[in-house]
Structure formats: C-alpha cells, structure tokens
Amino acid sequence: MSLLNSIDRDHVLTAIETWDTAGGGNYMLVRGGVSTHVLLHLGREYDAAAIAGIAHGLATGRTLTPADIPGGSEGASKALTRLGFEIRDDSPPGASKSRLPTANKRTGTPRPTRTSRAASPSTPRPRPAASDKPDVLCPRCFIAVPATGICDTCD
Structure with missing residues (x-):
C-alpha cells in the first residue's frame, strides 16, 4: 500500500490553500x-x-x-491523478525512468548500463547544500521552522 493512499481530495485542496497562504517559497526550500x-x-x-x-x-x-514518496514526483502525480487532479509532466524530452540492469540470459551476470557523458561517474551531480534543507516543519502550517524552533507564522 502506498503512503499516499491516506490522502483524499479534501486534503489536497487544503494543501493547495496552505501553499497559497504561505506563498509556496518556504516549501521549495x-x-x-x-x-x-x-x-x-x-x-x-x-x-x-x-x-x-x-x-x-x-x-x-x-x-x-x-x-519519502514512493516514486518521487511521478508517484505523487499518480496519486493526485487518481484523486481527479490534472498533472502536467515537465520532464525533459527523452528523459526515461532509471531501470535496473537486466541479467544476461546465458551467463546470469548483470548487463552493463548505458551512461551518457553528462551522467558519467567522473562528473558528480551537484547537490543542494545541507544548510538549504531545513530539518523541522511546523506541525500546524507545514512551513519550515527557523533555528529558534518557534514558527514565525503560528506562534
């Protein structure tokens, strides 16, 4: 059972209202x-x-x-579509899902996967800095809590 099976349409509409009220910028952080x-x-x-x-x-x-979301943004999209919401996929053209290598039928060993130059192991992917990821969310408004531990919006 997917974690997102617990949400319903009303939860999503309330989440949208919360997003609009907060401006959405804090969620992106x-x-x-x-x-x-x-x-x-x-x-x-x-x-x-x-x-x-x-x-x-x-x-x-x-x-x-x-x-935490099984399947990431694609998994979230499936759950929201199931609830009757319209989703637009802005993935770059030609982007495909990552797949595990399949085994060679004769030897049983995994087949090597193809990698592009942009995704080669010698070129590390940039990662967001740890300081850009707040650890705590306010349980009432779901906005990132500052280092003081007190929500600027609720308290």
Missing part, C-alpha cells in the same frame, strides 16, 4: 528543488510532490519529503 510534475488547479501551477507531501501531513500528521 524544504523540498530542495522543483518537481518536474506540475499540479494544475484553477489556472494556477503547483509542485505536485510538495502538495502531495503536505496533503499527507494533513491526513496523517507527518509531512512527506520527495525521498
């Missing part, structure tokens, strides 16, 4: 980037994974990060 899957609602665009994570927090009390 928590997520560490922008999703390639966009939730379209009433002429506005939202990060699908962030909205799904917030909706999960409303449903269960535990907000999900992209790493």
